[in-house]
Amino acid sequence: MTTAISVSGLVKTFGRARALDELDLAVETGEVHGFLGPNGAGKSTTIRVLLGLLRADGGEATLLGGHPWRDAVELHRRLAYVPGDVNLWPNLTGGEAIDLFAALRGGIDKRRRDELVERFQLDPSKKARTYSKGNRQKVAVVAAFASDVELYILDEPTSGLDPLMEAVFQECVREVKERGRTVLLSSHIFSEVEALCDRVSIIRQGRTVESGTLAELRHLTRTSISVETTHPIAGLLEVSGVHDAQVDTTRAKFDVDTSELDHVLRYLTRFEVRTLTSAPPSLEELFMRHYGDELAGAR
Amino acid sequence: MSAFTGTARLTRLALRRDRIQLPLWILGTVLLLWTTISATREQYPTEEDRLQALTTVAGSPAVLILRSAPTNTSEGGMLVFQILTFLALLAGFMSTLAVVRHTRQNEETGRSEMLGAMVVGRYASLTAALVTAVIANAVLAMLIALVLVGSGLGGAGAVAAGVAVGAAGVSFAGLAAVVAQAAQGARAANGMAAAAIGIAFLVRGFGDAFGEIQANGYTMDNAWPVWLSPIGWAEQVRPYAGERLWVLALPLLLFAGSVAVSFALAGRRDVGMGLIAARPGPRSAKRALLSPLGLAWRLQRGTLLGWAIGVGAMAAVVGSLSGTVEEAYRDNAKAAETIAKIGGGGTSNLVDAFFAAMMAIIGAMVAGYVVQALMRPRAEEAGGPAEAVLATATGRLRWLGSHLAVAVGGATALLLLAGLCAGLVYGLTEGDLGTHLADMTGAALVQLPAALILAGVAIAAYGLLPRLAVGLAWAAFTVSLVLGQLGDLLGLPQAVRDISPFSHVPAVPAVDATAGPLLALVAVALAFGIAGMASFRRRNLAL
The missing domain is CATH 3.30.70.260 (ACT domain)
Structure with a gap:
C-alpha cells in the first residue's frame, strides 16, 4: 500500500500558542482514516496545513506524493474538502454553489450530482441564506462526493445532519472506499467512526497520542x-x-x-x-x- | 417582560464593542474641525480677506457644491462655510455604520439569535443601536461646541454648530434603522445608507450652488433643494449668522418618523430575513458562473450596479449644468480668476474648470467604489467561503486577481459611463455633441490612475495585514480625500498634499493631460499591487 497522507513532526504556531506540536499522521491509500480529538486539539489546523491554507512552521507533510504548500493547486484537483464550518454565498442557490465548487475543482459528474441531491433530499433552488446548518453541510458534502477524486478530506461533515442523512453519508463513504479512494474523516461521532474507519488517529494538544486499527487500539485497553x-x-x-x-x-x-x-x-x-x-x-x-x-x- | 426589556444592557454591550471605533470617528471629526479653524485663521486673518474670498466663491458653483452657501464674514461664519457640511457628512457615516452594525450585522452573524433567546425584548436590539448612535452624536456635538468655544468662537454659534451636526447624524441614524430592516442584508443596508448620505450631500450642494446671490455680493438665498437634505438643514440652522434653532425640528421629526417606521417594520419581520421574501433561484449554475472570475463578477455586480446608478445620475446632472454655470460666471471676473487657479492655470474657460472639479468628485467616488470592491476578498476570507474555494484547484493569485479584475474593470466602466452621461447631456443641451462627448470622456478617464493607486494600497494592505486591511484601506482613502480635496482648505503645504493621488490628476478638460504624472501614478499602483499579491501568496489564510 502507498501512503496518501504522511505527516511527521508537524509544528504550527499562532503567536505564542503552539497549535500543532510535532504531530504525526499516516493515511494509507484506499483506507478510511478516522481523525479524533477534543475541540481545539488541532484537527482543523492539521487539515488546513494539508490543504496549503496555512503554512507549516516545522516538520514534513506529504499529500498524494506532493508538497501541500508548493503544489497546492495541482493537489487540489485530486481531492475534495468539506470544511468544518460551511460558509456559502447568501445570494447564490445551493445548486449554484455545488456546481461552482465542483467546477473549480475541475469537473462535475452531472448525473452523480443530481443523484446525490436526490439522496440527501436537498432543495438546490433555495438561496443559501435560507439554509439551516445541516442543509449548508449537505451542499458541501454533495459538492465533494459529486467529484471523482482520489482523496476526500472531511472535517466533521455530519455534525449538523439528522440520523437519516447520516446513514446516507455513510453509504457515500463506503461507495468511494469501494472504488479505492482514500478518506480522512475528522469526527466526534464515535458510532460513525466505528462504522466507517479502518484506522484511527487520536490527537491531543497538537500531538498524536494513539494511532492504529480499531482492533489494535482495543487491544491496548x-x-x-x-x-x-x-x-x-x-x-x-x-x-x-x-x-x-x-x-x-x-x-x-x-x-x-x-x-x-x-x-x-x-x-x-x-x-x-x-x-x-x-x-x-x-x-x-x-x-x-x-x-x-x-x-x-x-x- | 416588555418589548424593550434588556435595552440598557444591550446598549452597554454596543458601547463596549465600539469603545475604539466610535471615539476614533468622533475625535477624527473634531480634529478636522480643529485643523480647519487654525488654517482658516492663517489664510483669512481679517474681515477684508474673508469678504474677498466669499465674494469670489459666491459665483462659483463648483466650490459651493463642496462647501456651503456663505452666510457672513465673521470668523465663525467663514468656518461654517468651510467645514460644516463635511462635519455633518462624517456624523452621518458614523451613525449609519453604527446602527447597521448593531442591528443587521448582528442578525447575519447569528448573534441576534442568541440574544433573542435570552431575556431580551423584541425591540431591545434596535433601540440599543439607536441609543448608541444618539449618544455618539451627543458627544460629538458637545466636543464640537467645546472646540469652538476653546478657540474663542463661543456663544450661541458654537452650540448651534455642534447641535446642527449632531442632529444631522441622528437623522441619518433613523434612516439607517429603516434600511437595516428593509434591506436583504447588512452589506446592502450599509450601501443604501451610504447612498442616502451621498444624495443628501449632493442635493444640498445643488441647492447652494444655484442659490440667488444677494445685493451684498456674497450671501445667498439658497435654492429649494437645500431643504430636502438633513445636511442642508444643518446649514439652515445658520450658526454664527442669526441662529435659527427651530430648523432643528426637521431632523428631529425625520428621526422620530423613521424610528416609528423601523419599529413597525421590526415588529412584522422575521429575524435574519428582508422585507422581500427570498425567491427560489436556479437549481444549477450557468456556465458563466463557473470560474473564479465568474464568481467574483457575480459577487460584485450588485455593488457595481448601485455605484453605476449613482455615478451616472451625478454625471448627467453635472452635464446639464453647463448653461447655468456659464451664466453664473458671466459677470464675475474674480470667480474666473479663482477657478482658473484651481484649474491649474492656463485656461480662462470657466465651464471647463467647473467640469474638471466635478470630474474630480466623480473620480473620488470611483476610488471609493474600488476600495469597497477590494474589501470583498477579505469578507470572503474572514469566516466566509474563501476557505472552501481555495481548497479547490483555484490558485490564490487567480482568486484575488479575479476580484481585482472586476474592481479595475468596474472602475473603468464607471468612469466611461460618467464621461458618456456628462458628455451626452452637455452635447444635447448645448450642441456640438461629438466634441463634448470626447472631452467629458477624456476628463473622466484621467481619474482612473488615482483610483488604481487606492486599489494598489487596498491589495497591499490585504496581502500584508489582512486583519487590519479594511481599516487601513478606508483610512488611505480618507487621507487621500482630505489631503487632495481639502488640502487647500486646510492650508497644508504642497509637499503634504502631494501624498494624495488625487493631487496629481490633471484638471482635464481645463488643462491638457500629460502622460508623465499619469504613468507615474500607474507605476506606483502596480508596485503596491504586486507587493500585495506576492505577500498574499505567501501568507497564512486569516480565517
Whole structure:
C-alpha cells in the first residue's frame, strides 16, 4: 500500500500558542482514516496545513506524493474538502454553489450530482441564506462526493445532519472506499467512526497520542466482563490485569486488560462458569481513557 | 417582560464593542474641525480677506457644491462655510455604520439569535443601536461646541454648530434603522445608507450652488433643494449668522418618523430575513458562473450596479449644468480668476474648470467604489467561503486577481459611463455633441490612475495585514480625500498634499493631460499591487 497522507513532526504556531506540536499522521491509500480529538486539539489546523491554507512552521507533510504548500493547486484537483464550518454565498442557490465548487475543482459528474441531491433530499433552488446548518453541510458534502477524486478530506461533515442523512453519508463513504479512494474523516461521532474507519488517529494538544486499527487500539485497553459461576469466586482481585472488580460470592463484574484476557478466563473456569458476557471497549471508552485525566483535571 | 426589556444592557454591550471605533470617528471629526479653524485663521486673518474670498466663491458653483452657501464674514461664519457640511457628512457615516452594525450585522452573524433567546425584548436590539448612535452624536456635538468655544468662537454659534451636526447624524441614524430592516442584508443596508448620505450631500450642494446671490455680493438665498437634505438643514440652522434653532425640528421629526417606521417594520419581520421574501433561484449554475472570475463578477455586480446608478445620475446632472454655470460666471471676473487657479492655470474657460472639479468628485467616488470592491476578498476570507474555494484547484493569485479584475474593470466602466452621461447631456443641451462627448470622456478617464493607486494600497494592505486591511484601506482613502480635496482648505503645504493621488490628476478638460504624472501614478499602483499579491501568496489564510 502507498501512503496518501504522511505527516511527521508537524509544528504550527499562532503567536505564542503552539497549535500543532510535532504531530504525526499516516493515511494509507484506499483506507478510511478516522481523525479524533477534543475541540481545539488541532484537527482543523492539521487539515488546513494539508490543504496549503496555512503554512507549516516545522516538520514534513506529504499529500498524494506532493508538497501541500508548493503544489497546492495541482493537489487540489485530486481531492475534495468539506470544511468544518460551511460558509456559502447568501445570494447564490445551493445548486449554484455545488456546481461552482465542483467546477473549480475541475469537473462535475452531472448525473452523480443530481443523484446525490436526490439522496440527501436537498432543495438546490433555495438561496443559501435560507439554509439551516445541516442543509449548508449537505451542499458541501454533495459538492465533494459529486467529484471523482482520489482523496476526500472531511472535517466533521455530519455534525449538523439528522440520523437519516447520516446513514446516507455513510453509504457515500463506503461507495468511494469501494472504488479505492482514500478518506480522512475528522469526527466526534464515535458510532460513525466505528462504522466507517479502518484506522484511527487520536490527537491531543497538537500531538498524536494513539494511532492504529480499531482492533489494535482495543487491544491496548480493557474489556468489561460480567460472570456467574457455580462456586464462589476467590482471589480474583489478585489476578494480574483485573481492575475495578466487584465480587458477590458467585457473581463478579470487572474490567480486564485485553492483553491479559486469556489467563483471566482460564482462572475463572476453576469456579465453573455458568454465564459470561463480555463487552469490548467502545471507541468512546478509548477516547475517554485518553482524555479522562483532562476531564478530571478540569473539574 | 416588555418589548424593550434588556435595552440598557444591550446598549452597554454596543458601547463596549465600539469603545475604539466610535471615539476614533468622533475625535477624527473634531480634529478636522480643529485643523480647519487654525488654517482658516492663517489664510483669512481679517474681515477684508474673508469678504474677498466669499465674494469670489459666491459665483462659483463648483466650490459651493463642496462647501456651503456663505452666510457672513465673521470668523465663525467663514468656518461654517468651510467645514460644516463635511462635519455633518462624517456624523452621518458614523451613525449609519453604527446602527447597521448593531442591528443587521448582528442578525447575519447569528448573534441576534442568541440574544433573542435570552431575556431580551423584541425591540431591545434596535433601540440599543439607536441609543448608541444618539449618544455618539451627543458627544460629538458637545466636543464640537467645546472646540469652538476653546478657540474663542463661543456663544450661541458654537452650540448651534455642534447641535446642527449632531442632529444631522441622528437623522441619518433613523434612516439607517429603516434600511437595516428593509434591506436583504447588512452589506446592502450599509450601501443604501451610504447612498442616502451621498444624495443628501449632493442635493444640498445643488441647492447652494444655484442659490440667488444677494445685493451684498456674497450671501445667498439658497435654492429649494437645500431643504430636502438633513445636511442642508444643518446649514439652515445658520450658526454664527442669526441662529435659527427651530430648523432643528426637521431632523428631529425625520428621526422620530423613521424610528416609528423601523419599529413597525421590526415588529412584522422575521429575524435574519428582508422585507422581500427570498425567491427560489436556479437549481444549477450557468456556465458563466463557473470560474473564479465568474464568481467574483457575480459577487460584485450588485455593488457595481448601485455605484453605476449613482455615478451616472451625478454625471448627467453635472452635464446639464453647463448653461447655468456659464451664466453664473458671466459677470464675475474674480470667480474666473479663482477657478482658473484651481484649474491649474492656463485656461480662462470657466465651464471647463467647473467640469474638471466635478470630474474630480466623480473620480473620488470611483476610488471609493474600488476600495469597497477590494474589501470583498477579505469578507470572503474572514469566516466566509474563501476557505472552501481555495481548497479547490483555484490558485490564490487567480482568486484575488479575479476580484481585482472586476474592481479595475468596474472602475473603468464607471468612469466611461460618467464621461458618456456628462458628455451626452452637455452635447444635447448645448450642441456640438461629438466634441463634448470626447472631452467629458477624456476628463473622466484621467481619474482612473488615482483610483488604481487606492486599489494598489487596498491589495497591499490585504496581502500584508489582512486583519487590519479594511481599516487601513478606508483610512488611505480618507487621507487621500482630505489631503487632495481639502488640502487647500486646510492650508497644508504642497509637499503634504502631494501624498494624495488625487493631487496629481490633471484638471482635464481645463488643462491638457500629460502622460508623465499619469504613468507615474500607474507605476506606483502596480508596485503596491504586486507587493500585495506576492505577500498574499505567501501568507497564512486569516480565517
